[in-house]
Amino acid sequence: MRNGRLLERSALATTTALVAMLAITACKHEPPVAPEPGDDDGGGGNEQPCDPNVVYFQQQILPLLAAYCTDAGCHNAADQADDINLTTYEGVTDPGVVRPFELDRKLYRAITDNDPDDRMPLGRPPLTQEQIFLIRDWILQGALNNSCVEAGCDTLNVTYSGTIAPIIQQRCQGCHSGSTPQAGLNLTSWSVLNALATDGRLVEVVNHAPQAIPMPPTGPKLPACNIRQIELWVAAGAPNN
Numbered sequence: 619m620r621n622g623r624l625l626e627r628s629a630l631a632t633t634t635a636l637v638a639m640l641a642i643t644a645c646k647h648e649p650p651v652a653p654e655p656g657d658d659d660g661g662g663g664n665e666q667p668c669d670p671n672v673v674y675f676q677q678q679i680l681p682l683l684a685a686y687c688t689d690a691g692c693h694n695a696a697d698q699a700d701d702i703n704l705t706t707y708e709g710v711t712d713p714g715v716v717r718p719f720e721l722d723r724k725l726y727r728a729i730t731d732n733d734p735d736d737r738m739p740l741g742r743p744p745l746t747q748e749q750i751f752l753i754r755d756w757i758l759q760g761a762l763n764n765s766c767v768e769a770g771c772d773t774l775n776v777t778y779s780g781t782i783a784p785i786i787q788q789r790c791q792g793c794h795s796g797s798t799p800q801a802g803l804n805l806t807s808w809s810v811l812n813a814l815a816t817d818g819r820l821v822e823v824v825n826h827a828p829q830a831i832p833m834p835p836t837g838p839k840l841p842a843c844n845i846r847q848i849e850l851w852v853a854a855g856a857p858n859n
């Protein structure tokens with residue numbers, strides 16, 4: 619824990635330095651673009667069954683951004699590095715950051731930048747091709763504030779590789795990977811996750827148990843289905859299957 623805090627502090631220092639550099643060297647502040655009349659945010663309250671061909675802001679994009687872009691000193695509500703807040707739809711769709719149907723804006727440029735000194739997330743491994751395509755498709759589908767309801771929850775075929783690792787990748791590895799992972803926990807490793815499963819912390823943090831530090835710390839809580847799947851995997855001994 620103490621060790622974790624130390625690592626966290628050094629990660630913060632690195633991030634702050636990099637963010638400062640970036641603010642000077644990389645970010646062009648573009649004039650705001652007025653929204654076009656008739657712009658529709660898609661109605662975040664309209665709950666429809668999830669269509670596999672549609673990318674949903676509430677279920678897919680917001681949690682991804684929370685996991686990869688809102689670490690200490692970055693684009694969370696308190697720090698708002700480069701005046702960018704990626705914890706709300708309004709912040710994400712600030713016209714300089716994301717414009718519907720346009721890829722030449724800050725967010726997409728930053729995650730696809732070839733220069734590791736400019737590419738986001740700073741000081742962490744780049745987003746996977748799959749994560750980048752998800753964000754691209756969401757923008758090209760109109761960057762709506764859309765939401766859907768998952769049809770069912772597969773609690774029968776829960777495996778590390780098929781179920782747990784993808785959840786951890788989407789929701790945790792933005793802060794818990796690379797050379798300076800938060801709390802010293804690199805969650806790309808099965809053995810690290812297995813140890814957290816065994817000492818009880820994994821189930822506690824994702825459930826936001828009163829004695830635990832809630833994880834992920836920003837963005838929505840994991841969906842109930844994913845929490846159930848993690849609990850079942852832990853109960854089975856957190857195997858590497």
Ligand code: HEC
Binds near residue numbers: 619
């Ligand atoms: C936005 C960054 C971020 C994300 C995303 C994130 N964490 Fe964390 N995590 C942290 C930070 C920062 C700490 C250290 C907190 C502290 O010590 O106060 C931490 C600490 C932890 C700890 C140690 C808690 C303890 O009591 O020692 C565990 C376990 C953990 N995270 C698991 C997860 C899991 C599982 C996920 C995904 C469901 C996740 N984290 C997502 C930033 C993050």
